[in-house]
Amino acid sequence: MVGVESESDLAGQEYLSFVDEKDRARISSLLDRAFNGEASSFEFASNVNSDRRLYSSNFIPITSQSGEVQKVMGTTEDITERRSAVEELRANEEKFRVLTEKSAAIVLIVQAHRIVYGNAMLTAVSRYSLDEISRLRFLDLIHPDDRDLVAQRYHQRLTGGLSLIHI
Numbered sequence: 467m468v469g470v471e472s473e474s475d476l477a478g479q480e481y482l483s484f485v486d487e488k489d490r491a492r493i494s495s496l497l498d499r500a501f502n503g504e505a506s507s508f509e510f511a512s513n514v515n516s517d518r519r520l521y522s523s524n525f526i527p528i529t530s531q532s533g534e535v536q537k538v539m540g541t542t543e544d545i546t547e548r549r550s551a552v553e554e555l556r557a558n559e560e561k562f563r564v565l566t567e568k569s570a571a572i573v574l575i576v577q578a579h580r581i582v583y584g585n586a587m588l589t590a591v592s593r594y595s596l597d598e599i600s601r602l603r604f605l606d607l608i609h610p611d612d613r614d615l616v617a618q619r620y621h622q623r624l625t626g627g628l629s630l631i632h633i
Contacts (some may be wrong), residue, residue, distance in 0.1 A: 481540075486511040486518075500538040509545070510602035519546045576604045576620070 485493045489510040498504045526577040527535045566573040566585040575583035580597040582605050589596060592607055599607075608616045 473622045484512050484514060496525055497538065499537050500527050500540075503527050503529070503533075503535050519544055520549050521545060574604065579603045579605070581607075 480498070482490055482494055491509055491539050493508065496508055500506060505526045507522070507525065509522050512519045512521060521542050522545045524540055527538050527541045529538045561592060569585060569587060572588045572591060573583075573585040574581050574588055581588075581599050581602060584596060584599050588599065592599065594602070594607075604620075605613050605617055
């Protein structure tokens, strides 16, 4: 946690000293509740040596046979990179949505022969709602004269035999 090299670097240090000041009161309260028998899972920020990191953690009370809390066990995982990747993915998905929704071309995503995404142009041209489209096999939208060719190219694309589909 927090960039330490060995367990001995943490020994004797107060847990809350690694917690960002804005999260400290909340985490302190969760720690107190753990010593009163309540487990918790939470996230917090740490800002040690000007290196801001995000962590997912938990407190689990360890009790004696009589039920008295003897100590608290916890685990802490650095989720900084994962959180950044999720935020980047959300931003890219939003860019994709903006681009495709404003496109004059039909854009659709097919998975397992079903349309899982279609832009506004698809609904305008097909005159189906997105709900109706989601219940169709994508080949249902292809003219019967072209279905065999499109199905063949779709299969080739899925098996790596065709890098782009041109219809």
